[in-house]
Each structure stands twice: as C-alpha cells, then as structure tokens.
Amino acid sequence: MKKLLPADFNFVLKLLYALAFCLAALALNRQLAFYNDALLTLAQPLAPTDIKRVALTFDDGPHPVYTEPLLDGLKERGVKATFFVTGQNAAIHPDIIRRMHDEGHLIGNHTYTHIELTKSNRETFKQELVKTNNVIQEITGEEVLYVRPPYGAWDKKLETELNMFPILWSIDPLDWCTSNSSCIAQAVIKKVGENDIILMHDYYKTSVEAALMIVDELQKQGYEFVTVDKILFD
C-alpha cells in the first residue's frame, strides 16, 4: 500500500475546509431567507377586504367644457374613473381622450353617434362600435375592450364577434334630469355599497360637481375609486 505523504494530508485538510465553508455559507443563506420572509409577512399591506372599492363611470363625453375640470378634480383626489365616450366626441377632442388615458382612466366605447340597438339596426350598431374603437385606438394606442351600450340595449353575440365586454351599472342617480348637484350626490351616497358601479355623465356641469362631492364623501368613508375592470375582474 502506498504510504500517505504530508502533501496528501494537506490536500484532504483543504478539502475539509472548503466543505465546511460551503456548509456555513448555505446555513447563513437559509437564515437570511428566513428573516426576509418574516419581514415580508410583517410588511404586508392591509388585506384587500379592508378596502371598499367603487367605480365612477361617465358616459357621452368628452364634453368641450365640463370634462377637463372633472379630470382636474379627479387628479387632485387621486381618483381613477371610467369614461364611455362616443366616437364622434372622441374624434373632435382627441386631446381630452389622450389626457384621460395618460392619467390612468379607462376608456370604453359608447357607440359613434349614441345609437340604440334595435331589432332592425344590428349591422349599423356593430359598425358604430368598430368605428369608435378605431378612433380611440388611434389616439391611445390601446385596444378598446369595454362597451356601454346606450340605453343598455345589447346583443350577447357581439361579445365574441367583436371581442368586447358590455358594462352596465348598479347605481343610476339620473344625473341628466336634475340641475341640483347636491341632490345627485345624495342619491348616490345614500345607496352606495362596496363594488357598486355608478352611472353619470360628464356632459353636465351639475354632474361634474356632484361627482366630486361623491368622491369627497366616499373617500372619507374609506372607499377607493377604481376603474370598472378592477371591480369586475380583479
């Protein structure tokens, strides 16, 4: 048998040192991972159930005078909303559409001329949706996925034909038929609950005033205003 030389012992010793070092590094790494996990658990934000969410939606715009002050008010308050615009108004005010998009609001389709779907105009209605999608997409560069059919009239088959999803509402304060903004605001505040979708129109001064009153009150009550897709699909 070959006699072991001191050089061989040296080699084995070095090997053992290397092994011990690796084990120590591994243990340290595990310890750090454990502390990291513990810290992450502590730093968790409030559970989603603690935040009540609600969505403001505005139809028929953009309006040349009233939509921008609404956007100013929403921006000041950190609120995201959803705008269902008509193609004809979007085409006249691309700058306002661009601003909505840049400020994180969701933009949906409300047909080109505010046409109501009936038994006899399905093809025209469909063409209006396509035309409006093109106008919005041209401005924002983003695909339009949501539609609010005027008067709520819809044909489910259009969803697969156009790859679009209809969004209705759960609270309608009839903001277009009263000129008293406090009344509009109260009509919403009295009824509102978690995950409600509020229907309003940025086409009237009183509606814009009412919307900001609603935001101020509901934020005090702990509500967070989100775009409608967050309520329906998150």
Ligand SMILES: [Zn+2]
């Ligand atoms: Zn409308």
